[in-house]
Amino acid sequence: MTRPRGRPAPGSGVSRDEILDAALALLDEGGGQGLTMRALARRLGVTAMSFYRHVGDHAGLLRALSDRVYAAVLEQPAGEQGAPEAISGLLTRYHHAVASHPQLTLAIFATPEAFSGVTRHITERLTDLLAGMTDQPVLWRDILVDHAHGAGLALVSAHGEAAQAQAMTAQYRQALDCLLARLAAG
């Protein structure tokens, strides 16, 4: 939010997008301990202090990353209609976002100040959708969200190996189908 207009890199510095790209790369390579302000500065040829004007402190950096990575989850495709499809789509996109950077999810849980509004929007939309399918929407929302988070955590130990991550994603889809079938069955 520090520079909402986006890419115009000022003077000699780096743009906000460049910072976030490099931060995600660092997170994917080295996990939560890999993404330090100083390592990020080294990679970008800047000093760590310059970030405080762009993304704020370390928690602000994580929040900015969260906004970027999870934003796509809320972009509902036009063809998706009806509560069951919308629920399945929302959770599939959420898991896809988590799976793309599992270390980010872990880092956010470890840094409560980093929780962005996007996550809250996702759970709210899910609750609304579930209200049309069951008389216990909050119970099922907790089940589905907690399950998605746990499956996301499991991906941290895949440690960036594409084959393993893909297998775990397939398993998540199967589990989600199973849960949604039970939900639909009443």
Added chain:
Amino acid sequence: MTRPRGRPAPGSGVSRDEILDAALALLDEGGGQGLTMRALARRLGVTAMSFYRHVGDHAGLLRALSDRVYAAVLEQPAGEQGAPEAISGLLTRYHHAVASHPQLTLAIFATPEAFSGVTRHITERLTDLLAGMTDQPVLWRDILVDHAHGAGLALVSAHGEAAQAQAMTAQYRQALDCLLARLAAG
């Protein structure tokens, strides 16, 4: 494993149990960033270097904590009989252990070397128990374990407030009952 015989405090130092007690307190108070080797040393009136002979490095400390906190999960009470009760009991005890120190679970996920054998035993026992109830034991094991982990993560944001943690535990029990009922229904 450095001193399996337990409590005999040598010379002027502190015992292994004292170290683990203080480490858990630090974790509960200050989260993952609160438990540092140096803060632990300060609290115990020792230097940080003395721990390397008792519990190894930071990951070793977390592994020792994991062993202690999760050990009770595997202690099946005598009165518990039949797969449904055993599954429900095992998961309830697991959630209870996670809920007692949610920050430990988070720290372990962030430190893969800290995974102890106890966790593996828990998932193995769960898989065995599920084999007697469904023809998709691995699918249901993943659902139940991932869900328990996600619910555990949610407890991190309760931040040690007993009332909120208790409410979330009640919600977990309800969700677990719901899931196990669907499992039993085939």
Added chain:
DNA sequence: ACCTGAACACCGTTCAAGT
């Protein structure tokens, strides 16, 4: 056998100062 001091290579963050 156990503990420590000193050292090394790191951290996040602030703030006055530079351009």
Added chain:
DNA sequence: ACCTGAACACCGTTCAAGT
């Protein structure tokens, strides 16, 4: 407006040295 140097208060870990 943006970036930096220097400083402050921290980290984990190693290793030779002490008792």
